[in-house]
Every structure is written in structure tokens, then in C-alpha cells.
Amino acid sequence: MSTLTITTIQTNLIWEDKTANMELLQQKIDTIAEKTEIVVLPEMFTTGFSMNAVMLAETMDGETIEWMKTVSNKNGIVLTGSVMIKEEDKYFNRLVWMLPNGQYGYYDKRHLFAYGEEDQHYSPGNKRLIASVKGWKINLQVCYDLRFPVWVRQQKNALQPGSEAYPEYDMIVYVANWPQRRSHAWKTLLQARAIENQCYVVGVNRVGDDGNNIHYSGDSMVVDPLGEVLYAGADKEEAFTCVLQKEKITEAREKFPFWRDADDFLIE
Numbered sequence: 001m002s003t004l005t006i007t008t009i010q011t012n013l014i015w016e017d018k019t020a021n022m023e024l025l026q027q028k029i030d031t032i033a034e035k036t037e038i039v040v041l042p043e044m045f046t047t048g049f050s051m052n053a054v055m056l057a058e059t060m061d062g063e064t065i066e067w068m069k070t071v072s073n074k075n076g077i078v079l080t081g082s083v084m085i086k087e088e089d090k091y092f093n094r095l096v097w098m099l100p101n102g103q104y105g106y107y108d109k110r111h112l113f114a115y116g117e118e119d120q121h122y123s124p125g126n127k128r129l130i131a132s133v134k135g136w137k138i139n140l141q142v143c144y145d146l147r148f149p150v151w152v153r154q155q156k157n158a159l160q161p162g163s164e165a166y167p168e169y170d171m172i173v174y175v176a177n178w179p180q181r182r183s184h185a186w187k188t189l190l191q192a193r194a195i196e197n198q199c200y201v202v203g204v205n206r207v208g209d210d211g212n213n214i215h216y217s218g219d220s221m222v223v224d225p226l227g228e229v230l231y232a233g234a235d236k237e238e239a240f241t242c243v244l245q246k247e248k249i250t251e252a253r254e255k256f257p258f259w260r261d262a263d264d265f266l267i268e
Helices: 018-030 063-075 143-147 180-197 246-255
Strands: 003-010 038-040 078-087 090-098 104-108 129-133 136-142 171-175 200-204 207-209 215-217 221-223 229-232 238-245
Touching (some): 003 018, 003 200, 018 063, 063 078, 063 090, 063 104, 090 129, 090 136, 104 129, 104 136, 143 171, 143 180, 171 180, 180 215, 180 221, 238 246
Parallel strands (some): 003 038, 136 171, 171 200
Antiparallel strands (some): 003 238, 090 104, 129 136, 200 221, 221 229
């Protein structure tokens, strides 16, 4: 329980071709050499960052969710990334957290990228999802959410009134399609979220050009609770596996107990 092994898959995505992307990603997952526990895919990993939700979105019993169940079970991993999902007459950019036993949780992207007209095609979520693996608490987020620190801000929890408070999570995961021209903001904000929340941050981005001729330079990162970069992806396809140490979180919070002085607040 003191360690957690996580693999980031930074890949090019074939524009709006779900079958090809699932085949590509399955090959990459199947060839991970190290024993891993969590595999993180980019945002909209079956399509790229497309606004063509009417044509491409699936339901939660569609082929992509079934694919995630199969791959997760076959490889004995937690598999996560975001996909287009339709529910009734609404569309969501939905991060799915798939367990090997077929159970899952999900998080609907809260902050829709109006600059790219995402808000005209998708509906925003209103609930955070903090998953649990081996005693680790993981806050799951999608791309543009990275620019909004209040939404992800570490809050002080208490088991019951009068008991000692404790931070609510140990890691933030961001899945993204974040363009190269704003890579400085991506890298800076990932480190900022780690420092201010005293937790690990894992950001997984794509590479290559999408159907709108937007270039993505990867820059996937793993950052420790003091903001030190443990991994920085280059502008190429690559999978990276690292073992995270729970002791680093404990040491950072005990040596620098800044979280105790944080403001209490309520998000509506």
C-alpha cells in the first residue's frame, strides 16, 4: 500500500477513428514491459478532441466501454481516459475509471473549453470523482480543468466532528489534448497543482496533429508533492511507468504542513 505503479501512454490519435485507436492502444498496453497497476490514456482517446459528438458519441453500454472492460480485465489494470458519451439528449466528455472486475466510476469534465466551442457540444459535469486504489486517493480531472485551481483544491476532511482533519487525496490525474502552443501553461500548472495540494500530479497528453491541424507535443508529466518533475515526456509516442512512494507525500506534509492553514470553502 505504500507504493503505486502507474503507466502513462502518450500517443498520436487517429482522427475520429474509434476502431483504429482502440487497436493501437491495445497493442501499446499489451506491450508494457513492467508490472503496472494503473494505465492512463489521453482525453478523448478514441477520437481526438472532436466536436462531432452527434456522430461519434456512445452510450455507457457501447463498444468503447466494453473494450475498456476487456483490456482492464485481461491486463489486470485500472484503465482510465476520457471518451464521448451520450445520455438521453446530452453529450459528455467523460473520464472513465475502469476496474479489472468490470466495475467503474466516471467523471464528467466540469470546465468545457469555450475557446474551442466545446461548451456548444457537451454538457458540464458537477461532481468530482476521487477514486481509491490500495489506500491511495486519486482525484480525476480532464484537460481544461487544470486552469481552475478551486475545483481541484485539496480540502481538509474529518472523519467526525472534533477529529483530526486530513487531506482528501494523494494524487491528481489529468487526461488531456493540450496544444503545443500552450505547453508552457500546461507544464507550469501541473507543477503548481502538485505544490499547492502537496500531492503527486500525473498529466497525460497526446502527440501529433489532429483533424483541425492543431499540433500536440506531448509533455506528459509526473510531478511529486514538492513540485519536482519525475518524468517529462518528449514530442513523441512513448509509454512511461513509474513507482510512486506514499512516504514522499507523508514527508512533505509533515515537514511542511501548509495544508492545515488552508481556507475552508464550499463549491456550489
